[in-house]
Amino acid sequence: MQPRIPRQQATDRGLNRMDIEAGLSEELAAVVAGARRRALRDGDRQIDTAHLLHTLLESDPEVRAVVDDGPRIARLLGYLVQRSIGYGLRWQSGVEDAGAVPTVREDGWSPVAAGAMEYACALAARRGGEPADGIDLLAAIVADPESRAVLVLERAGVDVATLRARLDAAVEPGVEA
Numbered sequence: 001m002q003p004r005i006p007r008q009q010a011t012d013r014g015l016n017r018m019d020i021e022a023g024l025s026e027e028l029a030a031v032v033a034g035a036r037r038r039a040l041r042d043g044d045r046q047i048d049t050a051h052l053l054h055t056l057l058e059s060d061p062e063v064r065a066v067v068d069d070g071p072r073i074a075r076l077l078g079y080l081v082q083r084s085i086g087y088g089l090r091w092q093s094g095v096e097d098a099g100a101v102p103t104v105r106e107d108g109w110s111p112v113a114a115g116a117m118e119y120a121c122a123l124a125a126r127r128g129g130e131p132a133d134g135i136d137l138l139a140a141i142v143a144d145p146e147s148r149a150v151l152v153l154e155r156a157g158v159d160v161a162t163l164r165a166r167l168d169a170a171v172e173p174g175v176e177a
Contacts, residue, residue: 024121025131031055032117036108048110049141049149054080056141060134066166067138067158076156112147116140123171139167 024032032047034055039047056063057077064073109117117132119140124132141149142164153160 025133028132028134028137031059031134034059046108046110047113049113049116049147050080050152052113052137053141053149053152056134056138063134063138066135066170067163072157079152079156112144119143135170139171142167
């Protein structure tokens with residue numbers, strides 16, 4: 001039986017899994033591992049942005065603080081938990097993608113999540129080559145208004161435009177959030 005999310009396979013669509021995960025901090029590498037476990041447990045074919053958001057919120061206090069560390073976080077985590085038992089079931093058969101034609105990657109990442117990981121690494125590189133961290137990844141996730149994570153954030157009542165503005169200030173080189 002072949003695993004639903006392969007450990008590594010080359011892909012001709014951007015970076016492969018090893019390339020994506022090479023520029024991450026230890027903390028963010030743990031987030032990716034948690035998202036991978038969550039995707040497998042939920043029966044999803046690929047890691048998507050909602051898996052990444054869920055694990056980020058559970059493990060990174062800076063991410064929780066920038067989102068709104070309070071009752072909204074509990075509501076947001078509640079929506080994310082419902083993925084596998086409620087409205088998220090419709091996502092299991094589909095691919096989170098950014099184009100009109102769904103693209104299935106062979107490395108276990110949805111196209112949108114892979115793009116977010118690449119963008120998070122680019123944000124970190126602009127700061128001088130530091131490994132990407134949770135704030136970088138959150139900024140990259142909310143940059144795509146069609147991502148599953150953004151849909152969950154909006155459903156939980158998070159003002160995504162305001163969150164994007166806070167994150168832009170946080171990831172901009174030389175600017176304190």
